[in-house]
Amino acid sequence: MTGPGRPEAPPDVTGSWVHAFEEDTPAETVYRRADPDHPFPPARRPRRRIEFRPDGTYTERRPARDDRLNEARGRWEARGADRIAVTFPDGGGSPFTLTVLSRTPGRLVLAR
Amino acid sequence: MTEPSPFPTPRRDLCGAMHVHRRLLNESMTYRARRAQIENRALQFESGRRSSARTGVITIPVVVHVVYNAAEENIDDQQIMSQLDVLNQDFRAANPDVSKVPDVWTSLVADTEIEFGLATKDPLGGPTNGIIRVKTAQSAFDTDDGVKSSATGGSDPWPTDQYLNMWVCQLGGGLLGYAQFPGGPPQTDGVVILHRAFGTSGTAAAPYNGGRTATHEIGHWLDLFHIWGDDDGACSNDDRVADTPNQADANVGAPDFPHVTCNNGPNGDMFMNYMDYTDDAAMFMFTMGQRERIDACLEGARSSFTVASQQAPAAQPAAAAQPAQPAQPAKQPVPAGGVTHDGDVERLLHDSERLTREVLDDIHNMLGLVGHRPSG
Numbered sequence: 001m002t003g004p005g006r007p008e009a010p011p012d013v014t015g016s017w018v019h020a021f022e023e024d025t026p027a028e029t030v031y032r033r034a035d036p037d038h039p040f041p042p043a044r045r046p047r048r049r050i051e052f053r054p055d056g057t058y059t060e061r062r063p064a065r066d067d068r069l070n071e072a073r074g075r076w077e078a079r080g081a082d083r084i085a086v087t088f089p090d091g092g093g094s095p096f097t098l099t100v101l102s103r104t105p106g107r108l109v110l111a112r
Numbered sequence: 113m114t115e116p117s118p119f120p121t122p123r124r125d126l127c128g129a130m131h132v133h134r135r136l137l138n139e140s141m142t143y144r145a146r147r148a149q150i151e152n153r154a155l156q157f158e159s160g161r162r163s164s165a166r167t168g169v170i171t172i173p174v175v176v177h178v179v180y181n182a183a184e185e186n187i188d189d190q191q192i193m194s195q196l197d198v199l200n201q202d203f204r205a206a207n208p209d210v211s212k213v214p215d216v217w218t219s220l221v222a223d224t225e226i227e228f229g230l231a232t233k234d235p236l237g238g239p240t241n242g243i244i245r246v247k248t249a250q251s252a253f254d255t256d257d258g259v260k261s262s263a264t265g266g267s268d269p270w271p272t273d274q275y276l277n278m279w280v281c282q283l284g285g286g287l288l289g290y291a292q293f294p295g296g297p298p299q300t301d302g303v304v305i306l307h308r309a310f311g312t313s314g315t316a317a318a319p320y321n322g323g324r325t326a327t328h329e330i331g332h333w334l335d336l337f338h339i340w341g342d343d344d345g346a347c348s349n350d351d352r353v354a355d356t357p358n359q360a361d362a363n364v365g366a367p368d369f370p371h372v373t374c375n376n377g378p379n380g381d382m383f384m385n386y387m388d389y390t391d392d393a394a395m396f397m398f399t400m401g402q403r404e405r406i407d408a409c410l411e412g413a414r415s416s417f418t419v420a421s422q423q424a425p426a427a428q429p430a431a432a433a434q435p436a437q438p439a440q441p442a443k444q445p446v447p448a449g450g451v452t453h454d455g456d457v458e459r460l461l462h463d464s465e466r467l468t469r470e471v472l473d474d475i476h477n478m479l480g481l482v483g484h485r486p487s488g
Contacts, residue, residue: 018285029118036251040286042308042320044328044389045362046255047285065342066332067290068255098118110118 011100013084017108019048028101031108038106052076058086060093146295150335150413151352157408158354164407166225169204170421172276173231177267178245178307179259179281181252184315185307187280191314192230192243198312198323199228199330202386202398209396214369216379220355222403226334226410228276235270252284257300269302273416276333277302278326280310288325291332294413303329322392331387335409336402338362339387347374355401356382362389 017031018040024030031050032038040047046063053059058076061069074088084098099111156162174196180186201207205223213221230242250258250265259266259279269277279302283289289305309320316323341349345361360373363383367390370380382388386395387402398406410418 034285036284039284042286042288042306042317043364044288044320044325044391045364046287046290049285065337066293067287067329069285096118112118 011078011082011103013052013100013103013108014054016049016051021045021047027112029110029112031110033106033108035106052084060086143295143297146413147293150293150295150409153412154335154352154405154408157404158352158401162408164404164411166407166411166418166422168422169225169227170410170418171227171229172417172421173233173274174228174242175231175240175270175275175277176243177259177269177277177279178243179248179250179253179265179267179279180245180307181248181250181282185282186245186247187307187310187314189241189243191311191316192280193311194313194316195311195323195326196228196230199326202324202327202396203227203330205397207396209393213384213397214379217382217397217399220397220399220401222398222400224398224403224406226406228330231270231275235274248281250282252282253304254284255287255290255304259304260300260302269299272298272301273414274420276330276417279304280307282307288320289329291329293332294335294409301333303333305329319391319393324386324392324395327386328395331398331402334406334414336387336398336405338389339382339385351387353399353401353405355399356385359383364389364391366391366394 016034018034020030020032020040021043022041023032032040034049034051046067046069048063049061049069051059056075056077058074060072060074062072064070072088072092073090074086074092076084076086079085079097082100084100085095086098087095101109101111103109153162157164176192178185178187178192198207203224203226205221210221231240232242234240244267246262246267248265253259253266258264259281260269260277262268266281267279269275281304283304283306287306288309289303291303292301303326305326306320307315308317309325310316310323312321312323336353337351339351339353339356340359340361340363341351343349347358347360350356350358357376357379358374359376359381363371363381367381367383369383370378371383372378372380382397382399383390384394384396385402386398388395
């Protein structure tokens, strides 16, 4: 497992992020840092939440059929300068790779 | 509208379907067995092999738990009554905006013949106004059922086979509300609604000040799925209701008619259905097929409400609306020979007992599988 601090300095995505779908574009999916002081506007569509922890664990809370957020736990690791690989060793989802387009302390932009 | 996502679309196989209910499934094997039974019954109703035996309107007693931190979250009685009024219109197809249903679908509009009234008796038989107010130290709740227990800063439910528990509180992350399907754990059964999306007055705020969040969540509580089938924009899964068009993904806002997806033209998505994600002002109908699923639920997993309502028809709810004029006559088989309500109740009780036996058998069989086939 390659940790988030590998030498080629991948984007530091650690932390909890909430889908700010109002800011999405055809090519981008935009997340905002989960922050109680930054309330998200109410929306009927639940907002997906993702968390990259420094220890390599990954938590995803995705909208479910009853409007709850169902949790899936896995692992994440940086792959080069802008790629994040997510796996679910204990089941709960298929592995996938995210491409980070940009990141600021409060905003994370992923390729669709 | 397709949710923009870099995440893979779940496969539409058994594992994918199980994944949707992951949290509850992990907590309880019995949930899986119960859901299978509930789906079987719904399919029997949809296919016409069974039909509703109930006659007349069912009134569901409601207890509203107002769980507040900030003073404004302690919503007033008027706001609560405004929500009950909306429910009693929407579930009777007596909502004024039902007239906006496109002509092509007016024949599908359903009066579900369900009304809601604030409870007049508490679980011990004492008088109540059906409203509980609890101060909490929690600034906001999540979808983890925290609001449903005093141990986590919420309010404990009243018996969930006798009351529809509605929790009204502050929710974090922009959530409007969430529900629990029939067959889930009784201690968390009910619906949760953001106070700003509850009712039509007080703290209710546009565009969710039409009371439709509760209509939508109670739809789930009565076993309705999202109209697009929760397949992340694919066209491979639907809501298991035959008369709602298959559509790709949730619609939001107030779309223009028609909005065509999944080759469902010329009429397109039924985005004005309460089980889509449109704004309150843009949703105004249930369908006859959805009523079939609700009927299956009310004579299966939630039959206790049907039995109670038909055993005590004189008990008028505190907030029931005047009987509404349904936009369309509801499909309602009349028992031949004028069978009495007592006979219907007996049948429902018998069905409930049989359902319990079937669930227990399923659990027994699953335990047997686990014991003899550890590799699955």
